[in-house]
Amino acid sequence: MRLAFVLFKYFPYGGLQRDCMKIAVECRERGHAISLYCLEWSGSKPEGMDVHVVPVRSWRNYHRYDQFVSRVHQAVQQQGYDGVIGFNRMPGLDVYFGADPCFAVKCQQRSSWYRFLPRSRSFLKAEQAVYGKESSTHILLLSDLEIDAIQHLYGTPDARFHLLPPGVARDRLASADYQQRRQEFRQQLGLKDGEKLLLMVGSGFRVKGADRALEALKQLPDALRNKTQLMILGRDNQAPFERMARQLGLEDRVHFMGGRDDAPSFLFAADLLIHPAYRESAGMVLLEAVAARLPVLVTDTCGYSFHIQRSGAGIVHESPFDLQRFTRELVQMLSGDPRPWQQAAEKYVAQTDIFGLAETAADVIEEVVA
Structure with a gap:
């Protein structure tokens, strides 16, 4: 045809x-x-x-x-x-x-x-x-x-x-050399030992909730915020959010990385995917994170948030959005042991067509x- x-x-x-x-x-x-x-x-x-x-x-x-x-x-x-x-x-x-x-x-x-x-x-x-x-x-x-x-x-x-x-690309799957790739790419990014990498992925920064991510980062306890870097991947007008980061005093904590061909490496290197979208029909990056064994914090207004709920691979923030509650969930995920979320993700991928x-x-x- x-x-x-x-x-x-x-x-x-x-x-x-x-x-x-x-x-x-x-x-x-x-x-x-x-x-x-x-x-x-x-x-x-x-x-x-x-x-x-x-x-x-x-x-x-x-x-x-x-x-x-x-x-x-x-x-x-x-x-x-x-x-x-x-x-x-x-x-x-x-x-x-x-x-x-x-x-x-x-x-x-x-x-x-x-x-x-x-x-x-x-x-x-x-x-x-x-x-x-x-x-x-x-x-x-x-x-x-x-x-x-x-x-x-x-x-x-x-x-x-x-x-x-879902249509997750297989290069998002955490492979046998996952830990080695993670450490090597974290070194390339200049991350220090003990630093947390918070990741956002997706073009359309406003709808994806970049403002919410910046506000939540600002509200972290000082000790946790000072060892957390937020990297945002995607192509959009970043100027308003760069301005917001400066106003919040976060310019040394927030990095706009543009559209990238090496997104899987970021998924492996990160400690948490944050996706506080206002509204989204699906959100493929949520399942890409699950495939990469990366814990997820997402709002329930995303169509694919049910995968995070079913898998147990992260936390789904229930509507209505509340910044204080979202920040507490962010603190919990950045401070807690990631292994239960990672193990849940690995099990879900083995049992589900993604x-x-x-x-x-x-x-x-x-x-x-x-």
């Missing part, structure tokens, strides 16, 4: 983008011809796939998205693809990979006028085209966190939802498009 994969922006360190590429590679390896359409492309282009960067011009992002979708529809009609798989919400999709939280739910949580803004109307129209009961788009989801809300708002039938297993996302997604795509 000839398949068109469509997303607004591709860069190699985004979770959505990595999932898109995993699925595209799996489909290509099954013999399908893959074309990728995007507004912006950053990084190397994959072998054996056609990449089409569709240029549009507008001052407003939602205008750019609308223009992009219109031009992609023209290309799809001209090229005669068998199926269209989208990684952002838009009309005309056979299959949608749902990594973004439901926008209509977000509108309900904002002021009454928010849904009537031009940007909101554009996003709601795109969401209706995917979730609406008149649509035929099948929906791939990483968790069932929002299915009830989506069905209440849009009347989407059960048969169009497909839950996927690798099959691309294969299952490709199965659904083949079934739907055929």
Whole structure:
């Protein structure tokens, strides 16, 4: 089959983008011809796939998205693809990979006028085209966190939802030489004996709760804070958070490391993954940490937080978010013996499929498009 994969922006360190590429590679390896359409492309282009960067011009992002979708529809009609798989919400999709939280739910949580803004109307129209009961788009989801809300708002039938297993890359698994790799990379990072490495991973610092992480670090007891380093991996506008770190007197404790190809080494070197996200459909890094035997402190507003709860590989902070309580949990995890969490993580990985996302997604795509 000839398949068109469509997303607004591709860069190699985004979770959505990595999932898109995993699925595209799996489909290509099954013999399908893959074309990728995007507004912006950053990084190397994959072998054996056609990449089409569709240029549009507008001052407003939602205008750019609308223009992009219109031009992609023209290309799809001209090229005669068998199926269209989208990684952002838009009309005309056979299959949608749902990594973004439901926008209509977000509108309900904002002021009454928010849904009537031009940007909101554009996003709601795109969401209706995917979730609406008149649509035929099948929906791939990483968790069932929002299915009830989506069905209440849009009347989407059960048969169009497909839950996927996680898609953890196997290079995240702690191997036999885990301790050696850990010590060597900690030395490269300049960490002293006895220092704690607190890790955050993910582009989108605001939604991932970087402000919460900084505030919690500031509230640590002096002795613990003075031996703790926070490293933040991901690509985003870090200037506001660098400014916040300076205001909190944490500039020598907080380091923005950018997008990295050596993320597994950070997972092995760290003492704790902190993920105080405001809202997230899944959170692949949570299971990457479990695979790497890295204890996790996460908010329950992440779709994959249930894996931390089930595995016992960390602590899930229950809503509503409370900074004082979150800080106490952070102190507990940084000060306690990590071995029970590590052993729980190792057991969970041995008993749970955390690798099959691309294969299952490709199965659904083949079934739907055929």
